[in-house]
Amino acid sequence: xxxxxxxxxxxxxxxxxxxxxxxxxxxxxxxxxxxxxxxxxxxxxxxxxxxxxxxxxxxxxxxxxxxxxxxxxxxxxxxxxxxxxxxxxxxxxxxxxxxxxxxxxxxxxxxxxxxxxxxxxxxxxxxxxxxxxxxxxxxxxxxxxxxxxxxxxxxxxxxxxxxxxxxxxxxxxxxxxxxxxxxxxxxxxxxxxxxxxxxxxxxxxxxxxxxxxxxxxxxxxxxxxxxxxxxxxxxxxxxxxxxxx
Numbered sequence: 001x002x003x004x005x006x007x008x009x010x011x012x013x014x015x016x017x018x019x020x021x022x023x024x025x026x027x028x029x030x031x032x033x034x035x036x037x038x039x040x041x042x043x044x045x046x047x048x049x050x051x052x053x054x055x056x057x058x059x060x061x062x063x064x065x066x067x068x069x070x071x072x073x074x075x076x077x078x079x080x081x082x083x084x085x086x087x088x089x090x091x092x093x094x095x096x097x098x099x100x101x102x103x104x105x106x107x108x109x110x111x112x113x114x115x116x117x118x119x120x121x122x123x124x125x126x127x128x129x130x131x132x133x134x135x136x137x138x139x140x141x142x143x144x145x146x147x148x149x150x151x152x153x154x155x156x157x158x159x160x161x162x163x164x165x166x167x168x169x170x171x172x173x174x175x176x177x178x179x180x181x182x183x184x185x186x187x188x189x190x191x192x193x194x195x196x197x198x199x200x201x202x203x204x205x206x207x208x209x210x211x212x213x214x215x216x217x218x219x220x221x222x223x224x225x226x227x228x229x230x231x232x233x234x235x236x237x238x239x240x241x242x243x244x245x
Contacts, residue, residue, distance in 0.1 A: 077126040077160045082236040097121040098138045101156040103212035124242050133165040147185045153214045178228035192216035195227030
């Protein structure tokens with residue numbers, strides 16, 4: 001028999017065995033019940049126009065998408081455009097790039113070589129529409145930006161898994177007013193916003209790039225320059241087929 005909906009506050013602990021409450025009650029069903037309970041509570045908050053409620057709703061959509069992927073359904077990532085990712089620190093525009101698998105910041109004067117954008121600072125912008133997930137794939141190595149098993153941000157994944165999913169603000173304003181970047185995998189899957197940790201940056205004086213460090217925060221950050229990223233779609237001749245997965 002299907003287990004009826006139980007409010008979150010009264011939810012039982014997840015079963016130790018899939019047979020505890022019958023063959024149809026599984027840990028996955030328990031997680032879906034928990035998510036639906038959160039969604040019902042959040043809808044009431046949204047009616048009041050709460051920004052906090054909107055953040056909670058995004059978290060529920062994010063969690064539902066991750067559960068769907070665990071159940072076996074995976075929406076393919078759709079290539080949208082090539083983009084650069086930059087930030088303005090102390091009046092200087094710096095581009096997010098990659099050296100090997102390490103994230104770097106490149107000065108604007110070094111962003112081009114022979115009039116063309118360097119491969120290491122150009123990113124493929126991908127989207128999974130079902131739950132607003134974004135993927136960022138660097139042109140120089142064909143790898144995705146995300147978290148590794150230690151929780152560090154690198155560019156080493158060859159496929160866009162759940163650890164390589166991001167969220168942005170209004171895509172139409174990413175180039176003009178910037179966006180905050182949310183890593184969907186951070187915070188044990190609840191998601192967390194990232195900002196540049198300037199104190200942890202290591203400058204390479206010879207090659208004019210700095211090792212980039214991120215820090216995370218579960219809630220949206222204030223409007224300081226270290227946590228605004230500018231994503232600008234650009235014309236670019238790729239070294240690989242952007243539709244290849």
